[in-house]
Amino acid sequence: MTAPxxxxxxxxxxxxxxxxxxxxxxxxxxxxxxxIRSDVKGSAFVKVxxxxxxxxxxxxxxxxxxxxxxSGSMRGARxxxxxxxxxLAISMLKPDDIISIIAYDTEAELLLPATKVGNGKLAKxxxxxxxxxGSTALFAGTQMGGEEVVKFLSRERVNRVVLLSDxxxxxxxxxxEELAQLGxxxxxxxxxxxxxxxxxxxxxxxxxxxxxxxxxxxxxxxxADQLAGIMSxxxxxxxxxxxxxxxxxxxxxxxxxxxxxxxxxxxFNGQVVSSTIKQLITGTERYVxxxxxxxxxxxxxxxxxxxVAIRYRDRDGELTEASDRVLARPASSQSEMKKSAVASVMxxxxxxxxxxxxxxxxxxxxxxxxxxxxxxxxxxxAYLRSNAIExxxxxxxxxxEKAKVxxxxxxxxxxxxxxxxxxxxxxxQAYGSKAQMAF
Numbered sequence: 001m002t003a004p005x006x007x008x009x010x011x012x013x014x015x016x017x018x019x020x021x022x023x024x025x026x027x028x029x030x031x032x033x034x035x036i037r038s039d040v041k042g043s044a045f046v047k048v049x050x051x052x053x054x055x056x057x058x059x060x061x062x063x064x065x066x067x068x069x070x071s072g073s074m075r076g077a078r079x080x081x082x083x084x085x086x087x088l089a090i091s092m093l094k095p096d097d098i099i100s101i102i103a104y105d106t107e108a109e110l111l112l113p114a115t116k117v118g119n120g121k122l123a124k125x126x127x128x129x130x131x132x133x134g135s136t137a138l139f140a141g142t143q144m145g146g147e148e149v150v151k152f153l154s155r156e157r158v159n160r161v162v163l164l165s166d167x168x169x170x171x172x173x174x175x176x177e178e179l180a181q182l183g184x185x186x187x188x189x190x191x192x193x194x195x196x197x198x199x200x201x202x203x204x205x206x207x208x209x210x211x212x213x214x215x216x217x218x219x220x221x222x223x224a225d226q227l228a229g230i231m232s233x234x235x236x237x238x239x240x241x242x243x244x245x246x247x248x249x250x251x252x253x254x255x256x257x258x259x260x261x262x263x264x265x266x267x268f269n270g271q272v273v274s275s276t277i278k279q280l281i282t283g284t285e286r287y288v289x290x291x292x293x294x295x296x297x298x299x300x301x302x303x304x305x306x307x308v309a310i311r312y313r314d315r316d317g318e319l320t321e322a323s324d325r326v327l328a329r330p331a332s333s334q335s336e337m338k339k340s341a342v343a344s345v346m347x348x349x350x351x352x353x354x355x356x357x358x359x360x361x362x363x364x365x366x367x368x369x370x371x372x373x374x375x376x377x378x379x380x381x382a383y384l385r386s387n388a389i390e391x392x393x394x395x396x397x398x399x400x401e402k403a404k405v406x407x408x409x410x411x412x413x414x415x416x417x418x419x420x421x422x423x424x425x426x427x428x429q430a431y432g433s434k435a436q437m438a439f
Contacts, residue, residue, distance in 0.1 A: 183213030
């Protein structure tokens with residue numbers, strides 16, 4: 001290595017070290033292939049990953065609204081387990097955190113207006129009042145939860161609605177698009193909506209879309225006795241936020257064309273691609289993955305393939321900026337480029353492509369096209385298997401093993417309980433990969 005290159009390498013290492021020290025997350029900007037062919041048009045994936053760090057000091061205060069389904073289908077063990085899970089959530093809060101509680105059946109009822117948790121006794125008392133009856137005004141419940149969070153809305157707080165439902169919205173606005181618009185509206189105020197679907201009777205498409213539109217979590221809980229565990233994971237997620245309202249902007253030079261985003265949605269404006277991450281969690285990687293086409297002859301020597309600008313709000317609510325860049329080097333042949341593949345990036349690419357194919361299989365199964373759905377799954381399983389071997393990925397191998405079980409259910413005629421369970425599980429897995437959920 002020449003003296004100038006050694007100096008450049010040392011400078012890059014220094015910048016990365018300083019970045020990690022100065023900000024509440026570690027950043028990694030990588031190409032799926034460290035070397036790009038210079039003789040022909042090539043394609044690669046740019047991954048910008050942010051991982052929340054363990055921070056000292058107090059966590060940010062939480063502004064939480066629990067929105068609980070108490071419709072008739074929640075009678076018995078379900079309502080009791082929901083009460084226990086909600087009380088567990090309250091026990092995890094600090095006295096100065098904000099809590100509100102909404103219950104909904106045929107209409108939404110405000111059981112506890114947004115207030116400081118204190119010792120938690122009042123909140124737990126109100127939860128004990130829950131009794132199951134009536135229909136499912138899911139939209140009204142979610143909307144009221146958002147209104148309560150708005151009362152104490154602050155950039156210094158983690159603002160979140162947690163919605164529990166075991167049924168299908170059948171009172172008031174009930175379409176997936178209407179709930180997604182509500183989620184977008186709340187997200188615009190800085191509020192994430194996490195959804196927990198209980199049992200086999202809820203609408204997983206609606207619940208996943210509501211969470212997706214606000215960058216919240218989505219969980220599938222088949223049995224009521226699993227609710228407490230999921231609620232604990234949800235609260236741990238909210239309590240581990242280290243940065244919020246993260247905006248990433250990637251600027252590509254002339255000759256590099258951004259093609260598409262995998263997983264997390266992004267906006268394309270010429271050579272600039274932007275995306276947002278609502279919250280960063282300690283120990284959890286969240287990322288943006290962009291496919292690019294590179295014109296022949298562009299990578300003749302080390303090239304700055306993208307400039308990365310990052311803006312976010314820290315735990316004090318202060319707006320902070322950071323930057324990084326993505327570098328590429330030339331490959332003289334396809335085999336050289338292939339050898340330069342970065343396994344961790346390709347694992348993310350394969351995971352998201354495979355999830356897209358699994359969602360296609362769901363759509364085909366829904367349409368009664370079992371044979372086509374089965375072919376999609378078989379081809380996708382082979383895709384997972386070959387890449388698991390090539391990149392020595394335990395994660396991709398595990399995905400393939402689980403997908404084999406799902407494929408067997410898809411190949412069965414009809415849409416009974418086994419398909420309902422499998423469909424919900426597959427939708428949750430697809431959403432978890434897209435949103436890079438911590439659990």
